[in-house]
Every structure is written in C-alpha cells, then in structure tokens.
Amino acid sequence: MDDRKRLVLKAIVDHYIKTGRPLSSQTLLKEYGLDVSSATIRNDMKALEQEGLIAKEYSSAGRVPTEKGFRFFVDWLLELSELTRPEEHALMESYRLQRQPLEELLKQTALLLAGLSGYAGFVLSPRLEETRLESITFVKLDEESALVVILSELGIVEHRILPTALPAEELEEIGRWLSERLRGRTLSEVREEAQRYVAEAGEGWHDPRTQSAFQLLQSALERRLERRLYTEGLFNLLQKLLEEEVGLAEVRDIVRLLSESVRFGEYLESQIDDSKLQVRIGSENALRELRPCSLVLMGYGHSGVLGVLGPVRMDYSKACSITQYIGNRLEAILTLSRRAPAAAQAPEVRPS
Amino acid sequence: MDDRKRLVLKAIVDHYIKTGRPLSSQTLLKEYGLDVSSATIRNDMKALEQEGLIAKEYSSAGRVPTEKGFRFFVDWLLELSELTRPEEHALMESYRLQRQPLEELLKQTALLLAGLSGYAGFVLSPRLEETRLESITFVKLDEESALVVILSELGIVEHRILPTALPAEELEEIGRWLSERLRGRTLSEVREEAQRYVAEAGEGWHDPRTQSAFQLLQSALERRLERRLYTEGLFNLLQKLLEEEVGLAEVRDIVRLLSESVRFGEYLESQIDDSKLQVRIGSENALRELRPCSLVLMGYGHSGVLGVLGPVRMDYSKACSITQYIGNRLEAILTLSRRAPAAAQAPEVRPS
DNA sequence: GGTTAGCACTCTCCTTGTGGGACTGCTAAG
DNA sequence: CTTAGCAGTCCCACAAGGAGAGTGCTAACC
Numbered sequence: 001m002d003d004r005k006r007l008v009l010k011a012i013v014d015h016y017i018k019t020g021r022p023l024s025s026q027t028l029l030k031e032y033g034l035d036v037s038s039a040t041i042r043n044d045m046k047a048l049e050q051e052g053l054i055a056k057e058y059s060s061a062g063r064v065p066t067e068k069g070f071r072f073f074v075d076w077l078l079e080l081s082e083l084t085r086p087e088e089h090a091l092m093e094s095y096r097l098q099r100q101p102l103e104e105l106l107k108q109t110a111l112l113l114a115g116l117s118g119y120a121g122f123v124l125s126p127r128l129e130e131t132r133l134e135s136i137t138f139v140k141l142d143e144e145s146a147l148v149v150i151l152s153e154l155g156i157v158e159h160r161i162l163p164t165a166l167p168a169e170e171l172e173e174i175g176r177w178l179s180e181r182l183r184g185r186t187l188s189e190v191r192e193e194a195q196r197y198v199a200e201a202g203e204g205w206h207d208p209r210t211q212s213a214f215q216l217l218q219s220a221l222e223r224r225l226e227r228r229l230y231t232e233g234l235f236n237l238l239q240k241l242l243e244e245e246v247g248l249a250e251v252r253d254i255v256r257l258l259s260e261s262v263r264f265g266e267y268l269e270s271q272i273d274d275s276k277l278q279v280r281i282g283s284e285n286a287l288r289e290l291r292p293c294s295l296v297l298m299g300y301g302h303s304g305v306l307g308v309l310g311p312v313r314m315d316y317s318k319a320c321s322i323t324q325y326i327g328n329r330l331e332a333i334l335t336l337s338r339r340a341p342a343a344a345q346a347p348e349v350r351p352s
Numbered sequence: 353m354d355d356r357k358r359l360v361l362k363a364i365v366d367h368y369i370k371t372g373r374p375l376s377s378q379t380l381l382k383e384y385g386l387d388v389s390s391a392t393i394r395n396d397m398k399a400l401e402q403e404g405l406i407a408k409e410y411s412s413a414g415r416v417p418t419e420k421g422f423r424f425f426v427d428w429l430l431e432l433s434e435l436t437r438p439e440e441h442a443l444m445e446s447y448r449l450q451r452q453p454l455e456e457l458l459k460q461t462a463l464l465l466a467g468l469s470g471y472a473g474f475v476l477s478p479r480l481e482e483t484r485l486e487s488i489t490f491v492k493l494d495e496e497s498a499l500v501v502i503l504s505e506l507g508i509v510e511h512r513i514l515p516t517a518l519p520a521e522e523l524e525e526i527g528r529w530l531s532e533r534l535r536g537r538t539l540s541e542v543r544e545e546a547q548r549y550v551a552e553a554g555e556g557w558h559d560p561r562t563q564s565a566f567q568l569l570q571s572a573l574e575r576r577l578e579r580r581l582y583t584e585g586l587f588n589l590l591q592k593l594l595e596e597e598v599g600l601a602e603v604r605d606i607v608r609l610l611s612e613s614v615r616f617g618e619y620l621e622s623q624i625d626d627s628k629l630q631v632r633i634g635s636e637n638a639l640r641e642l643r644p645c646s647l648v649l650m651g652y653g654h655s656g657v658l659g660v661l662g663p664v665r666m667d668y669s670k671a672c673s674i675t676q677y678i679g680n681r682l683e684a685i686l687t688l689s690r691r692a693p694a695a696a697q698a699p700e701v702r703p704s
Numbered sequence: 705g706g707t708t709a710g711c712a713c714t715c716t717c718c719t720t721g722t723g724g725g726a727c728t729g730c731t732a733a734g
Numbered sequence: 735c736t737t738a739g740c741a742g743t744c745c746c747a748c749a750a751g752g753a754g755a756g757t758g759c760t761a762a763c764c
Contacts, residue, residue: 022756024755024756024757025756025757026755026756038756039758042756042757042758045757046757046758056756056757059756059757059758060755060756060757060758061755061756061757062755062756062757
C-alpha cells in the first residue's frame with residue numbers, strides 16, 4: 001500500500017480513537033498537514049473505502065475506520081508505548097507482596113490491568129491441574145472438621161474445610177506422608193491417584209491409614225480445581241461504552257457475560273496462542289455480546305489468560321503495552337516463585 | 353386516611369410496580385372493580401396528590417406513586433409474601449455446606465439474595481474486630497514463609513502468608529500457645545495485646561520466644577480486619593434499570609459506587625438498626641448515586657449488613673420477604689456455628 | 705497518470721407545525 | 735358526597751423545511 005494512503009488511514013484511526021468522530025478530508029489536511037489538496041485525500045479515501053478499511057456513517061459524512069481498518073492498524077501501524085513513571089510505580093507497589101495466595105495475586109493483577117488501562121481488566125486463573133504439588137497440609141479446626149491447604153508451585157491454590165473426626169496428630173502425619181509421596185506430580189495426577197486408591201479401597205487391599213489419607217485427598221480435590229475469573233474496573237468499561245453511545249441493553253449483556261465466568265473463561269482460553277499478545281476487534285469475537293467491544297489478551301502460565309476489555313474504539317497502543325507488560329510481569333512472578341521464593345518484604349521474624 | 357383512598361393508593365402503587373405505567377381513573381375502575389364512578393376516583397386522586405403521595409408526569413396523564421407514596425405503601429400497606437417451594441429449595445441447597453470459610457459463606461449469601469430477588473444482592477461482612485478468637489494456627493510453607501489461619505466463632509476469618517524463618521515445630525508451638533492464651537478474646541483485643549507486647553519488646557522485658565509469637569500475631573492482624581463487601585447479580589439490576597429507562601451515566605455511577613466498597617459499606621452500616629428490616633427509597637438515600645434506586649437491608653452479626661438493591665419501582669414485598677428470610681437464616685448459621693458446629697454433610701473420614 | 709478546483713448532490717440534524725389520543729379538572733346537578 | 739358531561743391540557747408521532755457538512759464527479763492542469 002501507498003505511503004500516503006497508510007498515512008491517511010492512520011490519521012483516520014488516530015482521530016477516531018481520540019475523538020470518536022468521523023474525519024473529513026479537509027480536517028485531515030488541516031490537522032495532519034499533508035502537502036496535497038483535499039480532493040487528493042478524497043481519492044485516497046475512496047480507495048481505502050473500496051478496500052473496506054474505512055466507511056462513512058452516511059453518504060456525506062467523514063470517514064471512520066471499519067473493524068477491518070482497525071485490524072490493519074493493529075497489525076501494521078501500531079506503535080507500543082512505554083509505561084510512564086507513575087504507571088511503573090503503581091506496578092511495583094502492587095506486586096510488592098509476592099508470596100501471597102494465588103487468589104490475591106490474580107485479583108491484584110486484574111485491578112492493575114483495569115487501573116492502568118482505564119478499561120476493564122480480567123485474569124483467568126491457570127489450569128491448576130497442570131501445576132505441580134509442593135505440599136498438602138491438614139490443620140485440625142475442631143472435633144469435626146479440618147482445614148486442608150494445598151500448595152503448588154504457584155502458591156496456595158486451595159484451602160477448604162473438610163469434615164473429619166481424625167485426631168490432629170494423625171492429620172499432620174497424613175499431610176506429611178502425602179506431601180512426601182506426591183510432591184512434584186501435577187494436581188491432576190494427584191487427583192487420579194487419589195481416585196484410584198479410593199476406588200480400590202472396597203477390595204480391602206490397603207491399610208486403613210493409607211485409605212483415610214487418600215479419601216481426604218480426594219475430598220480436598222473434588223471441587224474447585226475449577227478455574228476462576230477475576231474481573232475489575234467494570235465501571236471504566238461502562239464509562240467508555242457510555243461515550244460510544246452503546247445501548248444499555250448491550251451493556252447489560254456484556255455485564256452478564258462477565259458474570260458467567262465459565263462461558264467467558266472458555267472463550268478466553270480458546271483465543272490464546274502461547275503467550276503472544278492477541279487482539280480481537282468487535283465482531284471478530286465469536287461471542288455475540290462482545291460485538292461492541294475489543295479484547296486485548298495474552299496467555300500466561302498453564303493456559304492462564306489476562307487482558308483488558310474495552311470498546312472497539314480503544315487506545316490499542318496503550319492497552320497492548322499494558323497487557324504485555326503486566327502479563328510478562330505476572331509470568332515472571334509465577335516462574336520465579338516456582339524455583340526460589342522471592343525475598344520477603346515485611347519485617348521478618350528470625351529464630352530466637 | 354379514608355379506606356377507599358388507601359385502596360386507590362394501593363392500586364396505583366401495585367399497578368406501577370407491575371407495569372411501570374401511570375394509572376388513570378378509568379383503568380383503575382376497570383381493573384380493580386370499585387363501585388363508584390371515575391369522577392369519584394379522580395377526586396380521591398386529587399386529594400392524594402395534594403398529600404404528595406402520587407403525582408402525574410404531565411397535566412393530563414394518569415397518576416404514579418411518588419417516593420413518599422412508596423414510603424406510605426411500605427410502612428402501612430405492605431404484605432410480606434411467603435417464599436415459594438423452589439425458592440426455599442434453592443436456599444437449602446446453597447447453605448448445605450455450613451462449615452466453610454466466612455468468605456465463601458458471605459459470597460454465597462450475596463448470590464442467593466440476587467438470585468431469589470432478581471435484583472442485585474449485597475453482603476457486608478461483620479466487624480471482625482468484635483468476634484471472638486477460637487484459634488490461631490501457623491503452617492510452615494517453605495524456608496521463608498508460613499501460612500497463618502485465624503479462626504473465630506464465625507469460621508475462618510483470615511488466612512495469609514507471612515515471611516518467617518522460624519522452624520515448623522516452633523511455629524506450631526507458638527500457635528498453640530497463642531490460641532490457649534487468647535481464646536475467647538475479641539480480635540481487636542487480641543490486636544491491642546499484640547501491639548502492646550511488640551511496643552514493649554524494645555525494652556527487653558520478655559523472653560525471645562514470646563516476642564516472636566506476638567510479632568507474628570501482629571503481622572497476621574495488621575491488615576485485613578478490614579471489612580469486605582460482596583455484591584452479586586449486577587446484571588439483574590442493569591436489566592431493571594434498563595426497563596426504567598435510567599441513563600447509562602446514572603448506571604455507571606451506581607456500578608462505580610458498588611466498586612467503592614469502603615464508601616458503600618460505611619453507608620450501609622450507617623443505615624442499619626439492629627437486625628430490623630430497613631427500606632430506603634430513592635432519594636431517601638444520602639448517596640447521590642443511589643437516587644434511582646431503592647435499598648432493602650438488614651443487619652446481622654456484629655454490624656454486618658445484607659440486602660438487595662433495585663430500582664425505586666421495586667417489588668418491595670418480594671424484596672423484603674427474601675431479605676428478611678435470608679438474613680435470619682445467615683444470622684442463625686453464624687450463631688449456631690458459634691456454639692456447636694453443624695453436622696457435616698460430605699462423607700466423613702473416620703479414625704481407623 | 706496523478707493532482708486539483710469547482711460545483712452539484714446527499715444526508716443528517718434541528719426546528720417547527722399539526723392532528724389524534726388520553727386524562728384530568730371543573731361545574732352543575734343528583 | 736357522588737356523578738355526568740365537557741372543555742382544556744399535554745404528549746407523541748409524523749411530516750416538512752432549511753442549514754450545514756462533506757462527498758463524488760467532471761474537467762482542467764502539471
């Protein structure tokens with residue numbers, strides 16, 4: 001494509017992203033200072049329109065980018081911007097407490113995506129089945145129940161209360177024994193193992209102690225390896241959609257979709273390709289509700305997904321930069337904590 | 353007030369809640385079958401209008417209730433409805449797992465409020481400072497960190513990761529010692545105690561072991577006795593506001609308010625009066641954003657609040673019934689679990 | 705062949721006007 | 735206190751017209 005035409009397209013996209021208004025040939029000349037006449041621009045526009053990259057809202061209006069135009073812009077004309085100082089600072093702040101339950105970490109990340117981008121931020125937790133067990137611990141709460149904490153390379157991935165009447169010492173012993181035996185296996189392997197043992201239990205092959213252990217283990221894992229979706233900054237998104245004059249009915253559908261974490265999560269997972277940054281513009285999205293929106297996302301960890309959700313008229317440069325940056329950061333934190341837990345920040349209590 | 357006038361008011365409110373439309377004197381006659389003429393109704397309407405209970409949108413339109421009219425309706429004419437079988441069933445289902453982390457329980461409750469009412473449901477956690485400690489447990493995770501679990505009469509109220517290099521046995525010992533010593537005190541007393549000890553530590557009065565214990569305790573409690581707000585069913589609310597033809601700008605402000613859990617939480621707390629059911633209609637709410645909305649709420653536990661948020665044109669009967677029912681239910685669960693933990697539901701693992 | 709000036713044309717948007725319809729308020733009588 | 739009858743008010747939907755913005759086309763120009 002002709003250099004001037006690219007420039008015209010870029011001008012139209014930039015102007016539209018900034019103002020939301022169509023750009024006329026004259027205004028383009030005035031604001032972007034090309035050294036040709038408006039008629040020439042009009043000819044270029046006509047060509048771009050025939051290629052489907054821009055369109056007019058009615059016959060005598062200026063031009064706005066089509067989704068195809070945005071696509072071209074994102075693929076060929078996008079320049080990622082650097083993070084500003086305060087942005088960088090906010091990032092550091094939020095990730096200070098590194099060793100924290102996975103849940104907290106991911107929620108923080110979603111907040112950060114939303115806060116920095118000005119759109120809605122989301123984080124889909126990784127497939128916990130594929131992370132490796134570090135330890136499993138039982139803590140007696142009262143006569144009838146105990147807390148189980150499952151720690152994987154990603155941090156605490158599960159804590160729940162189980163009904164059991166086993167005494168404290170035995171629970172501790174079982175925890176140690178299971179951790180010893182299963183450390184390093186993936187959680188889905190662990191679950192299978194537990195299921196196998198419990199299934200065989202009826203035939204009385206194993207000693208009662210082993211049996212209790214695997215029964216507990218199974219209860220601990222039965223629910224809740226399900227993935228969770230964290231979304232934040234919803235009102236950012238509403239603000240933007242308001243400016244777009246999107247109807248409340250569409251907005252409601254979007255909000256509903258975000259609350260259906262399974263459906264939305266599965267869609268997100270289907271859209272990632274390793275940890276490459278992806279952009280899905282408007283009706284490129286298979287989900288009907290997302291038609292007024294664009295999605296910037298990337299994968300992390302084992303099939304985890306994070307990104308931002310904004311209107312089609314989105315600042316793609318900003319959204320992409322931030323998503324990429326935070327995504328890499330989260331990936332690094334999760335990878336780091338796998339090998340060597342990061343240095344602690346809070347005042348440390350030393351052995352006396 | 354005259355019996356017929358009450359009936360007229362009730363008809364107008366019922367009709368408006370059901371359809372959202374003004375009611376004319378003729379339609380009232382036809383649908384509610386009074387044995388007078390439309391002119392008589394018109395006279396009554398005139399009187400009700402002068403009392404500020406109803407209004408017309410323009411000079412020749414039918415009447416709609418004013419907020420004052422709704423207030424009168426709620427105070428004097430409201431009949432609470434019974435829960436239907438399926439509603440009751442849903443309630444039972446959700447509360448089956450009784451011994452669960454407080455966080456889960458409250459989130460469930462918010463979901464339930466939203467699901468049954470068809471509006472948005474919210475639950476503000478109780479003041480944890482005023483609940484009594486049951487136990488505090490430390491679990492070694494790796495060389496540099498440990499998990500602390502704080503259990504109060506309300507269940508698990510805190511779990512977080514602390515940096516510490518103390519060995520596992522010592523942590524266990526410290527947990528036992530602290531639990532023994534502090535069981536039955538409120539969490540704020542516990543926190544004060546910890547602060548006092550740590551402050552005195554510089555003067556070297558206590559042995560190092562005690563010092564470590566209180567230092568850990570302080571870290572465990574420093575953050576996060578903060579209250580949390582759980583909101584669910586946001587899209588229910590959007591759906592209703594859509595029917596009300598509320599503007600997206602107002603909706604955005606409401607969504608923003610719901611995300612500012614501190615501000616909204618403080619407002620909620622200021623509105624409760626023991627565990628009496630409260631209704632705040634439209635601009636009775638001090639918060640500007642809530643003007644298009646009504647709030648049905650009640651207190652539970654120590655300054656906990658739960659309820660539903662819907663449009664001013666809300667089915668107050670349903671909303672009040674459900675809030676009251678669920679509120680009592682939650683209160684009961686929390687009170688019960690205080691004395692004797694409820695019977696477990698999942699298959700129990702017996703000592704072998 | 706690409707570029708330019710000039711002009712007719714198209715479409716939106718805003719304002720104004722008009723008629724029908726839905727209810728009320730008033731008055732006077734029962 | 736209640737009722738019938740009727741004038742009056744206001745909304746709403748639709749149509750018409752004028753201003754403004756910007757394009758498309760044509761013919762000339764470099």
